Amino acid sequence: MATQSDSDEVRHGNENKYFDVVIKPMLTPGHEGELIEWMKDMGLIKQAVRCPCAGQRGKMVWSKARIVDKYTWVCRACSKKLSIRSESFFAGFKCDLKKVMLAILCWCNRVSGEVAAKQLDLRLTVVFRIYDSLSQVASNYVKAHSDEWKLGGENVVVLVDVYPDGYMSTVPRSMEVGRRRSTNKKRILCIAEISQIPSRIWVKILEEVSSNSKDSPEVTQRAVQEALHEITEHVLPGSILLANERSAVCPFSAVRTLKDFPMVHSVEHLKELNVPGTRAVEENLETIWQSVVDVCDESQEVRKSVGSLLLDEFLWRQLISQTTSSKVESILHQIAEQYSERWRQRRHNTA
Numbered sequence: 001m002a003t004q005s006d007s008d009e010v011r012h013g014n015e016n017k018y019f020d021v022v023i024k025p026m027l028t029p030g031h032e033g034e035l036i037e038w039m040k041d042m043g044l045i046k047q048a049v050r051c052p053c054a055g056q057r058g059k060m061v062w063s064k065a066r067i068v069d070k071y072t073w074v075c076r077a078c079s080k081k082l083s084i085r086s087e088s089f090f091a092g093f094k095c096d097l098k099k100v101m102l103a104i105l106c107w108c109n110r111v112s113g114e115v116a117a118k119q120l121d122l123r124l125t126v127v128f129r130i131y132d133s134l135s136q137v138a139s140n141y142v143k144a145h146s147d148e149w150k151l152g153g154e155n156v157v158v159l160v161d162v163y164p165d166g167y168m169s170t171v172p173r174s175m176e177v178g179r180r181r182s183t184n185k186k187r188i189l190c191i192a193e194i195s196q197i198p199s200r201i202w203v204k205i206l207e208e209v210s211s212n213s214k215d216s217p218e219v220t221q222r223a224v225q226e227a228l229h230e231i232t233e234h235v236l237p238g239s240i241l242l243a244n245e246r247s248a249v250c251p252f253s254a255v256r257t258l259k260d261f262p263m264v265h266s267v268e269h270l271k272e273l274n275v276p277g278t279r280a281v282e283e284n285l286e287t288i289w290q291s292v293v294d295v296c297d298e299s300q301e302v303r304k305s306v307g308s309l310l311l312d313e314f315l316w317r318q319l320i321s322q323t324t325s326s327k328v329e330s331i332l333h334q335i336a337e338q339y340s341e342r343w344r345q346r347r348h349n350t351a
């Protein structure tokens with residue numbers, strides 16, 4: 001959730017260097033043409049379009065226009081006009097491109113939709129549409145690059161837990177008294193490499209157990225298989241695993257059967273080391289999971305597809321914050337990459 005400091009960050013954050021240096025100068029009045037040329041060069045909007053009236057003469061020309069985008073594509077043959085945003089990420093947003101850029105900055109800085117709408121003088125629905133589209137781009141990136149989330153390695157400790165069953169938080173918010181209990185009891189597999197602080201985390205909603213409304217031994221069994229498969233996909237062999245017995249869909253007893261991981265410890269066994277009456281082990285686990293508990297909670301209360309998006313966005317932000325490029329720069333490159341790939345495929349299909 002956004003706070004005042006979030007909105008301050010829109011103006012002062014170190015994260016914003018790329019935005020300040022590259023994009024901001026093009027947002028000043030009179031520089032609209034530069035912004036649009038840059039978007040074209042970046043591949044954020046199309047560099048060339050053809051008119052459906054076809055033929056060699058169907059190639060449309062870039063022309064000045066008295067519209068919000070200042071430019072439009074025009075066909076020399078049939079005079080048909082086409083928006084410069086056609087088929088781009090920017091096509092569906094009813095506001096000028098400068099404001100879309102600023103909304104992207106807000107999303108990167110986790111400014112709430114409400115605050116962004118107010119700051120940018122945009123309708124909330126427009127901001128949410130931009131935010132949702134950005135989450136989708138981030139999610140696509142996560143799905144296409146899941147190898148970047150390999151955790152652990154020889155003798156590195158990797159923690160495995162299932163939200164909300166395990167040791168991630170004492171009282172999951174969605175279970176608090178007085179809060180509407182979600183009818184959709186999602187189970188979220190969470191994996192953390194704890195060799196560094198903050199720990200690197202990978203999360204995923206377990207499909208089997210979260211799609212079935214009824215519990216049955218068969219569903220649980222399939223969920224266990226799914227969880228074990230995810231662990232082998234995302235944890236490097238030789239890691240030391242730490243699991244617990246609390247969750248039926250990923251219990252220690254099942255994790256210890258994985259053959260790539262000769263060392264598997266149980267949280268319950270570790271807890272025996274606690275000084276009687278204290279809960280140091282549990283507190284350490286809660287600290288490790290702190291950064292992901294909120295998003296797990298949030299995704300309990302929405303549709304599964306939306307929950308998956310939220311978790312992917314969490315993973316995306318975590319990865320980008322470990323690199324030197326800014327979130328704005330990364331998401332713009334990923335928008336360009338994903339949309340130009342779509343255009344390529346469409347040309348290929350219609351050729």
Ligand SMILES: [Zn+2]
Pocket residue numbers: 051052053054058075076077078079080
């Ligand atoms: Zn035409």
